Every structure is written in structure tokens, then in C-alpha cells.
Amino acid sequence: MIDEIYKADWGRLLSGLIRAVGDFDVAEEALQDAFAAAVTEWAANAPRNPRAWLYGTARHKAIDKLRRRARLSAMAAALSADEEAAAPALADDSAVPDERLRLIFTCCHPALAPEAQVALTLRTLCGLTTEEIARAFLVPPATMAQRLVRAKxxxxxxxxxxxxxxFEELPARASMVMAVVYLVFNEGYSAAQGDALIRHDLCAEAIRLARLLRALPPVPVRELDALLALMLLHDARRDARTDAEGEMVPLAEQDRTRWNRTQIEEGIALVKDALRHAPAGPYALEAAIAAVHAEASRAQDTDWRQIALLYERLHSLHPSPVVALNRAVAVAMADGPAAALPLVDALADELGSYHLWHATRADLLHRLGRREEAIAAWKRAHELATNDAERRFLTRRIQGTSLT
Amino acid sequence: MQYLLLIYENEKRFEHGYDPKEMADYQAFGKEFASKIQGGKALKPTSDATTVKVRDGKRLTTDGPFAETKEQLGGFYLVDAKDIDEAIHMASKIPGARFGSVEVRPIMTFS
Known part of the structure; x- marks a missing residue:
């Protein structure tokens, strides 16, 4: 039970504490101590309301720490003065304040370095350990710890x-928070290295953070709905993206009955709403692309021409070689590999070290019957890929092509 | 909290004097944030700067700024702001921010 509460409520408990004591480190240490105390004390006598117990215990510990430090003595005095009054109320859940929304703007403040914003959000609001964040961003734990200390x-x-x-700064600041949320999602959706292709918890956290942001009364950023839709639609494919052995299954071969229909319906409704308010931004266009995929009950029913068009609009909004590559893939599906290969080859300079560029080229060459060249391209993709599941997928492609 | 807002821009812009319109903007800034501004000055160019250091008890005096940079410290304000958001807001209203950069530095307090 303690593990579950840690996963689900760390962010809410910690943001409440930080707000109450005004210090990241004291709040974090106190909450960790409270969880440690829970492990021993709950075994004998589990509290009626675990969250309120944790919050109350952590708050006491934080006040003790502040007193000992005596650095913030005025704050400690003020806190202990209302401590008695607050104590009875802690019996129920409503005594645990939800300050996450306020805290996410602190974590994603532009005065902090972008990589520190992401790390601090994951540590504070999502409860990931420093080691987990370090692993997700391919840096040594000591480096990540240093980054967090410096930010705090x-x-x-x-x-x-x-x-x-x-109010006047909210749109710009909310966009920054959204960028951090999307980074968290992408990190989870395509884990940069290691064995697991998808880090479900990171995707779920990103979706939760986006929902939290929507609770802001006057969010003037329509892109937020689009971002939430985009994440819901991608995350809906989660169970179908890997097979029983944890191997990667490409979109065309996924068992679409395993897609999460509830998430798809919510996502599509949000996209439609977002698109109604022109002009569509990048999240809305990407969400629309995901929606076109989601609407096809079989891979061969996919409206590729529509997808190619959406990528074209996305590219005119935000020119990027990866978007151009995706557009080429859609063109290949709509008009055949011969039409797409020149589009892919034109990106050689920009994407020559990107494994998916080689994999895409390999696929087109294979479909054009140029087997030797296809195998060479798949081999190059394999050399450049860093995720183990992706590498095994590419190995299977190479073997499959060699045999036929 | 106290912050020092340091205004950095290419001082070549002022070789032939100050633009009266810009001077008026500075005056308007001073008026708008009068209750927050605790001090502030413009500096003469780095060609008038002298750098002093003491090594092994010996004083070394050289002509020029301590470092040659593309943008130079040209002036500063000492302000009292509620938090960094207010300090950033004020920094963005300094006319120099449109040409160069304004660095926001919290003032150290020793207890």
C-alpha cells in the first residue's frame, strides 16, 4: 500500500509541503522520512487515512528540521503556532492541500535551465528518484543529483x-510547462535506451500533468487540449506496441483491438474541438495525425493522403527533417515507394545519423525490390539504434529479407 | 528581495551621444517603478575604465575594463521586488533590454 501511495500521491503531498514550509529540501527530506516511518509503524497499526497521516507526519518532521536549522526560525514559529489548530483536521483527506498546479510553474520557471526544469518536474511532481531520472536522460546519477541541487x-x-x-504572462508560461510535459511523455513513449521500449509510468505522469494544467481556470492556451489529445491517442496504442515477449510491433502490424478505445474517444473529441479553433498549432496537427490512425480499424484503411497533408501543414509551421521524413512515409503509403524515395534521399545530409531514416529507406528499397541495398540500410539503422527492442526488431527485418 | 539589474549593451551605440527618445524612456521607467528602485546609475564607457588588482601586496593598475566583451556593463538599478517574477518584469521594461541584455542578480544577504 505504501508503494502505491508513493507512486500516486508523492507529487501532491510534496507540493503541499513545499508550499507550507517554503523549502524544497526540507519538504523532500521530511516526506521521505515520513514514508520511512510509515513502513515500520503501519505494520502494527495502519492509520484510517494514510495520506493525511503521511502529510501530518511529514509536516511535523519538517518543522523539527526547520527548528534545528534555526535558519528559518520565524517560519518555524509561525508553522507550529497553527499546528495545534490544524492537527484535528488532518484526520481526513481534505486536509492535504493540492498545490501541484502552483508548483509546476515553479519547476518549469524560465530562470531554470531547460534540462533542470524537466528533472525537477519529474522529481517533485512525479516522484521519480534521482537515479531513475538520470537513467532516462542518459547522464550519471551524480550529474543528475548535482543538477537538482543547483536548481533547488x-x-x-x-x-x-x-x-x-x-494573467498576462500565463500563455507564455503555460507553453513552457506544456513543452516540459511533452518531453516527459516522449521520454516515456520512446525510452532512449535499455530494454523496455515504453516507460508507462512517464507517459501516465505526463497525461496526469496535462489534466492538472487544464484545471487552471483561465487557461488561454487552446494547444493544451491538443497536447492532451496527442498524448492520449499515442498512449492508447501502448498495449499493442509490444508483443508478449516485449518485442516492438510496428503500427501496421499492431492488433488494433488492443488499442484503448476509451482513450481514443476522449482524444478524438479533444482534437475535433481543438481543430475547430483555427489556426491549428503543432500539437493539434500531430494529434490530428494520431486521430486519423486511430480511426482506421485496419491498417489498410488508413487515410494516408490525409496524413501526408497534415504532415505538410506541420512542416510549413515547424520545418524539421523528421517531420519531412514522416511526410515521405505517408506519401509512400498513398502513392507508392517510388514517389517517396526521392523525398527520403533528399534528407540524407540532415538525417544521415538517424536510425529511423535508414530504416525508412530500407523499407522503401525493399518494397522496390532492391534487396541488397535494403539490407545494407537496415544494417546501418541497426548500428545507429540505441534501444534494445528497436535493435532486435531491425535484426528480424534483416534476417527476414535475407531469407526471402 | 533585493536584485541588481545590470544593463549590458554594445557601448558603440552611445559613441555619438544619447538618443533623446531613449532618455525619455529611461525617465518614464524611473517614474513607473519609483517605489521599487533603490538606486541606479549609468556608467561612462569602458574606455574610461581602470582595473586595479593587488598581488603579493603589490598594486597593479591597468587601463581598460577587467575583460574585453562584445557587450559592456553600461548601467544598473538596485531594486526591491517581491520575487524574481517582479524583477524580471522590471528588467524587461528597461529600454536597454531592447538593444542588449539585462542580467538579474539577487543581492546576497549575510546573516
């Missing part, structure tokens, strides 16, 4: 506030 000390020293930005 800047919040204190530079006076980065715990508050939702003013």
Missing part, C-alpha cells in the same frame, strides 16, 4: 516564487 538552490536564492503566473 537557485529557486531559494533567486526568489523564484510558488505561484501561478499573472
Amino acid at each position: 538552490s537557485k529557486i531559494r536564492a533567486a526568489g523564484i516564487p510558488y505561484q501561478v503566473p499573472s
Whole structure:
């Protein structure tokens, strides 16, 4: 049970504590101590309301720590003064304040380095350990720990506030938070290295953070609905993206009955709403592409021409070689590999070290009957891929082509 | 909290004097944030700067700024702001921010 609460409620408990004591480190240590105490104490006597117990215990421990440090003595005095009054109320869940929305703007403050924003959000709001975050971003744990310490000390020293930005700054600041949320999602959706292709918990956290942001009363950023839709639609394919052995299954071969229909319906409704309000931004266009895939009950029913068009619009909004590559894939599906190969080859300079560029080329060459060249391209893709599941997938492709 | 807002821009822009329109903008800035500004000055160009250091008890005096940079410190404000958001808001209103950069530095307090 403690593990479950840790996973589900760490962010809410911690953001409440940070707000109450005004110090990241004290709040984090106190909450960790409270969880440690829970392990021994709950075995004998589990509390009626575990969250309130954890929050109350952590709050006491935080006050003790502040007193011992005596650095924030005024704060400690103020806290212990209302401590008695607050104690009885802690019996129920409503006594645990939800300050996550306020805290996400602190974690994603532009005065912090972008990589620190992502790390701090994952640590504080999602409860990932420093080691887990380090692994996700391919840096040594000591480097990540240092990054977090530096960010937290800047919040204190530079006076980065715990508050939702003013109305006039909200659109720009909300966009920054959305970018961090999407980074978290992508990190989960396509784990950069290691064995597992998808880190479900990161995807779920990103979706949760987006839902949380939508609770902001005047969110003037329509792209937020689009971002949530985009993540829901991609995440809906989660169970079908890997087979029983954990091997990667490409979109065309996925068992579409295993897609999460509830998430797809919610996602499609959100996209339609987002697209109604022109002009569509990048999240809306990407969500629309995911929606076209989701609407095809069989791979061969996919409206590739529509997808190619959406990629074209996305490219005119945000020119990027990866978007151009995706457009080429859609063109290949709509008009055949011969039409797409020149589009792919034109991207050689920009994407020559990207494994999916080689894999895409290999696929087109294979469909054009140029087997030797296809195998060479798949081999190059295999050399460049860093995710084990993707590499095994490419190995199977190479073997399959050699045999036929 | 106190912050020092340091205004960096290419001082070549002021070789032939100051633009009256820009001066008026600075005056308007000073008026708008009068209750927040605790001090502030413009500096003469780095060609008038002298750098002093003491090594082994010996004083070394050289002509020029301590480092040659593309943008130079041209002035500063000492402000009292609620938090960094307010300090950033003020920094963005300094006319120099449109040409160069304004660095926001929290003031150290020793307890």
C-alpha cells in the first residue's frame, strides 16, 4: 500500500509541503522520512487515512528540521503556532492541500535551465528518484543529483516564487510547462535506451500533468487540449506496441483491438474541438495525425493522403527533417515507394545519423525490390539504434529479407 | 528581495551621444517603478575604465575594463521586488533590454 501511495500521491503531498514550509529540501527530506516511518509503524497499526497521516507526519518532521536549522526560525514559529489548530483536521483527506498546479510553474520557471526544469518536474511532481531520472536522460546519477541541487538552490536564492503566473504572462508560461510535459511523455513513449521500449509510468505522469494544467481556470492556451489529445491517442496504442515477449510491433502490424478505445474517444473529441479553433498549432496537427490512425480499424484503411497533408501543414509551421521524413512515409503509403524515395534521399545530409531514416529507406528499397541495398540500410539503422527492442526488431527485418 | 539589474549593451551605440527618445524612456521607467528602485546609475564607457588588482601586496593598475566583451556593463538599478517574477518584469521594461541584455542578480544577504 505504501508503494502505491508513493507512486500516486508523492507529487501532491510534496507540493503541499513545499508550499507550507517554503523549502524544497526540507519538504523532500521530511516526506521521505515520513514514508520511512510509515513502513515500520503501519505494520502494527495502519492509520484510517494514510495520506493525511503521511502529510501530518511529514509536516511535523519538517518543522523539527526547520527548528534545528534555526535558519528559518520565524517560519518555524509561525508553522507550529497553527499546528495545534490544524492537527484535528488532518484526520481526513481534505486536509492535504493540492498545490501541484502552483508548483509546476515553479519547476518549469524560465530562470531554470531547460534540462533542470524537466528533472525537477519529474522529481517533485512525479516522484521519480534521482537515479531513475538520470537513467532516462542518459547522464550519471551524480550529474543528475548535482543538477537538482543547483536548481533547488537557485529557486531559494533567486526568489523564484510558488505561484501561478499573472494573467498576462500565463500563455507564455503555460507553453513552457506544456513543452516540459511533452518531453516527459516522449521520454516515456520512446525510452532512449535499455530494454523496455515504453516507460508507462512517464507517459501516465505526463497525461496526469496535462489534466492538472487544464484545471487552471483561465487557461488561454487552446494547444493544451491538443497536447492532451496527442498524448492520449499515442498512449492508447501502448498495449499493442509490444508483443508478449516485449518485442516492438510496428503500427501496421499492431492488433488494433488492443488499442484503448476509451482513450481514443476522449482524444478524438479533444482534437475535433481543438481543430475547430483555427489556426491549428503543432500539437493539434500531430494529434490530428494520431486521430486519423486511430480511426482506421485496419491498417489498410488508413487515410494516408490525409496524413501526408497534415504532415505538410506541420512542416510549413515547424520545418524539421523528421517531420519531412514522416511526410515521405505517408506519401509512400498513398502513392507508392517510388514517389517517396526521392523525398527520403533528399534528407540524407540532415538525417544521415538517424536510425529511423535508414530504416525508412530500407523499407522503401525493399518494397522496390532492391534487396541488397535494403539490407545494407537496415544494417546501418541497426548500428545507429540505441534501444534494445528497436535493435532486435531491425535484426528480424534483416534476417527476414535475407531469407526471402 | 533585493536584485541588481545590470544593463549590458554594445557601448558603440552611445559613441555619438544619447538618443533623446531613449532618455525619455529611461525617465518614464524611473517614474513607473519609483517605489521599487533603490538606486541606479549609468556608467561612462569602458574606455574610461581602470582595473586595479593587488598581488603579493603589490598594486597593479591597468587601463581598460577587467575583460574585453562584445557587450559592456553600461548601467544598473538596485531594486526591491517581491520575487524574481517582479524583477524580471522590471528588467524587461528597461529600454536597454531592447538593444542588449539585462542580467538579474539577487543581492546576497549575510546573516
